[in-house]
Amino acid sequence: MTILIWGAGAIGGTLGAYLIRSGHDIQFVDVVADHVEAINATGLRIKGPIDEFAVAASASLPADVHGQYETILLCTKSQHTREATQALAPHLAADGFVMSVQNGLNELIIEDIVGRERTVGSFINFSADYHAPGEILFGGRGAVVIGELDGVISERLKRMAAIFSHFDENTLMTDNIQGYLWGKEAYGAMLFVSALTHQSIAEALADSRYRPLYIQAAQEVLQLADRLNIKAIGFNGFEPKVFQAGEADAIQESLDTLVEFNKLSAKTHSGIWRDLAVRKRKTEVIMYEPLLAQAADIGFDMPLTRGWVEMIREIEDGKREQALTNLDELKAAYL
Numbered sequence: 659m660t661i662l663i664w665g666a667g668a669i670g671g672t673l674g675a676y677l678i679r680s681g682h683d684i685q686f687v688d689v690v691a692d693h694v695e696a697i698n699a700t701g702l703r704i705k706g707p708i709d710e711f712a713v714a715a716s717a718s719l720p721a722d723v724h725g726q727y728e729t730i731l732l733c734t735k736s737q738h739t740r741e742a743t744q745a746l747a748p749h750l751a752a753d754g755f756v757m758s759v760q761n762g763l764n765e766l767i768i769e770d771i772v773g774r775e776r777t778v779g780s781f782i783n784f785s786a787d788y789h790a791p792g793e794i795l796f797g798g799r800g801a802v803v804i805g806e807l808d809g810v811i812s813e814r815l816k817r818m819a820a821i822f823s824h825f826d827e828n829t830l831m832t833d834n835i836q837g838y839l840w841g842k843e844a845y846g847a848m849l850f851v852s853a854l855t856h857q858s859i860a861e862a863l864a865d866s867r868y869r870p871l872y873i874q875a876a877q878e879v880l881q882l883a884d885r886l887n888i889k890a891i892g893f894n895g896f897e898p899k900v901f902q903a904g905e906a907d908a909i910q911e912s913l914d915t916l917v918e919f920n921k922l923s924a925k926t927h928s929g930i931w932r933d934l935a936v937r938k939r940k941t942e943v944i945m946y947e948p949l950l951a952q953a954a955d956i957g958f959d960m961p962l963t964r965g966w967v968e969m970i971r972e973i974e975d976g977k978r979e980q981a982l983t984n985l986d987e988l989k990a991a992y993l
Contacts, residue, residue, distance in 0.1 A: 660685055661821075662727040664746050666693060666702070666717055668786035668929065669759055670733030671794040673825050675702045678713040680824035685727075686717035687746075689738075694719055696792030705789070706796040707924045720745045728754040729818075736762035736945040743771045750776065755814065757804070761846060762945030763839055765807060778815065780804040781838035783894055784826070785925035787932060797925030801893040802826045805835030837891035843949065844879040845896045845916075848872045850943065851966050853930040854973070854984040860920040863913050868985045870993055871962075873909055876901050878960045882953050895919045934973050935980060943970045962992040 661677065663670045666686040674684045686702075688694050697717040704711055720742075728751045734742045743756065750756060750772055757778040758764045769777040783800030804819060806812050815831055822829040832838060851872055852862035863872060880902045883890045890898035895915030900908035920926075933941045946967055953960050965988055972978035 659683065659729065660727060662687065662723075662730045662746070662749065663733055664720075664730055664742055665733035665735075665738075666697065667733065667735075667788040668794060669782060670731065671702055671788065672704060672784070672786045672796050673731070673733070673759065673822075674715070675704050675711070675713050675794070676825040677821065678702075678715055679711060682821065682824070684715065686715060687720055687723055688717055689720060690791070691719060692791040693717070693788075696790075700792055703793045704796050705793060708796045708799065723749055725749065726751040726754070730754065730756045731759050732756050732764070732768065733759045736760055736764055736942040737940060739764040739767045740771070743768050747772055757818065761842065761942055763843070763948055764945070765835075765839075766948065769807065774807060777807060778804065778818070779807055779835035779839065781835060781842055781893075783842065785923040787925055787929065795925065798923030799826065800919075801830075801838075802828065803830045803832050803835065803838050803893075805832040805838070807835065809833035809835075832891075834889065834891060837889045838893065840879070840883040840888050841890040841892055841896065841898050843945070844876040844883070844890060844898060844901070845893075847875040847879050847946070847963065847966070849928040850930055850941075850946075850970060851875050851985070851988070853928055853934060853941070854966065854969055854980060854988075855982050856931075856935065856980055857982070858920070858926040859928055860917045860926070863920070864917045868982075868989070869910075869913060871985055871989055872913070873901065874962050874993065875966065877904075878963050879949065882949060882958055882960065885956055885958055886952065930970075931980075934970075940974050941970055943967055943974075962988065965992055 660683040662685050663674045664687045666688040678684050694717040697715050701712045702715045755776045759780050765779045781803040785797035787795045789795050819831050892898050897912040930941045
């Protein structure tokens with residue numbers, strides 16, 4: 659069975675390289691012509707403290723994809739989900755499925771295009787960055803969880819868990835993938851706030867001056883999840899339940915654990931920070947628009963979320979610089 663990986667960047671490239679090394683038949687698709695050319699010419703190289711290896715691989719641009727596939731892993735940035743899903747849909751077999759291996763609640767978009775029964779979710783928290791054509795930095799391991807949208811532990815889910823185990827032997831199957839995705843949304847809110855500065859993730863979460871800001875950023879997302887009857891699930895030291903309960907000491911312990919977890923990664927800064935500071939491109943901030951829309955629908959206010967989202971967009975547009983003064987401004991306005 660050939661697995662089509664749509665998006666050969668940090669997530670798709672890392673996962674695909676491991677699967678190729680384990681003997682799986684992988685076909686990559688990517689929109690970056692130089693990256694596609696490099697993969698076809700010299701293979702895909704994984705670098706970093708976790709592993710150093712290269713694999714021969716095949717890649718193509720979206721316009722050059724042919725045939726149909728039973729399994730497609732969608733590994734693009736959140737903001738490209740709709741366009742990518744529309745492009746891959748003609749290549750999805752009638753009995754096939756698309757698994758979102760992304761940040762955000764992108765399953766909502768995917769199921770709208772290919773159908774709920776042909777959509778599978780996943781949650782990933784490993785650290786990786788696209789560094790150059792044909793080269794990915796694998797900075798650190800993190801949680802890998804997969805799940806059906808209806809919570810059933812299906813045969814296809816078991817099959818994918820076995821495949822993913824060749825990348826991470828601790829891959830989990832869950833009956834609550836939404837819980838993990840919302841947990842990541844809350845943690846992601848803290849990462850977006852940290853990207854308003856040039857601090858590393860560990861430095862940011864350890865900075866006592868701004869911890870109340872990070873805490874409230876996560877809490878707004880978790881409070882929305884609670885109002886929507888979604889049980890957010892924790893991972894790698896992040897404990898949603900203590901944030902929701904406002905347990906001050908336990909929250910500090912959770913943040914301390916996250917600091918130590920992030921110190922272990924060679925990827926010191928988030929992909930959000932890298933998009934803004936290095937690649938000078940749009941971030942995945944769009945993935946918070948569905949949350950703000952759902953909050954508005956039920957009359958729940960998320961003022962801090964709206965504040966940091968606006969700041970991220972201003973940095974994207976060149977109207978604001980990344981600096982700690984952004985956090986001072988948020989504290990003055992929302993705490």
